[in-house]
Amino acid sequence: MAFTNIWHKLHLHRQKVIFAVSFILCVFGTAQVHAQKKVKAENKPGYDEKRIHYGFYLGMPFTRYNVEHSQAYADQLPGGVAVNAKTRPGFFPGLVLNVRLLEYLDARFLPGVGFYGRSINFDNMPTNDDRPAFDDATISSTMIELPLLLKYRAKRRGNFRMYFVGGVKPGIDLGSRKDTDTGEKIRTEKRDLALEYGVGLDIFYPYFKFAPELRFSHGLLNQKASYQSSYSNLIDKMTNHNVSFILFFE
Known part of the structure; x- marks a missing residue:
């Protein structure tokens, strides 16, 4: 329970979390620049100049649903059930296929597998003894994800280079119909499509390139499937949203 509360607090302060991660990226890049100032040779x-290169990545997202309430939810206010999404951590590894298009522009195909456990909190739920209670519906997902992004690279400075990425991410949920964790409270759709964008720093080492990246993902499709229950009737639409810190090795 304490672990869950920690991630709930991260959701309440997500802007501070995003700022902190961005600050760490900048500090890390600056420290690396100073550390290698004496190194004259480029790694x-x-x-x-390579047309194609490969690699792999490891990502840690902070993920949540963006919930839009239904008319049934509005009708039972005030004093009714409160429905709020909670931020939870996840994990996704994957592979990198990078194709050079122009001098400063690449196309990137990043197939991977995402492991998520998004939660929705239902507070003040009615019970048989007329005592209100709260409940969490946790929807576990194992997603096959196929991001297709464009990468705009700044001019290389020594062994460092900033870049921006943007594109789309189709996804397929391998277990969306099982609903073992939710107890049939909420069902989700099998397919998703997200808009993604982010910023990162390429760091060149003698034998590989390392790149920490901060990426934002906003789902475009409604993930709430047609299913009637006291829980799902309070929700009209819910979409996936992630803030991810990713480490690339290429």
Whole structure:
């Protein structure tokens, strides 16, 4: 319970969390620049001339549903059930296929598998003894994700380079119909499509390129499936939203 409360507090202060991660990226990049000022030779000097290169990545997202309440929810206010999404951590690994398009523009295909456990809190739920209670519906998802992004690279400065990415991410949920964790409270759709964008820092080492990246993902499709229950009737629409810290090795 304490662990869950910690992630709930992260949701309440997500802007501070995003700022902190961005600050860490900047500090980390600055420290690396100062540490390698004395190194005159560029690592992997012909890297950008390669048409295609490969790699892998590890990502940690802070994920939640963006919930839009239904008319049934509005009708039972005030004093009715309160429905709020909670931020939870996740994990996703994947592979990298990078194709050079122009001098400073790449196309990136990043197939991976995402493991998520998004939660919705139902507070003041009615019970048989007329005592209000709260309940959490946790929807566990194992997603096959296929991000297709464009990467705009700044000019390389020594062994460092900033970049921006943006594109779309289709996804397929392998277990959306099982609903084992929710007890049939809420069902979700099998497919999703998200808009993604982010910023990162390429760091060139003698044998590989390392890149920490901060990426934002906003779901475009309603994930609430047609299913009638006292829980799902209070929700009209819910979409996936992630803030992810990703480490690339290429």
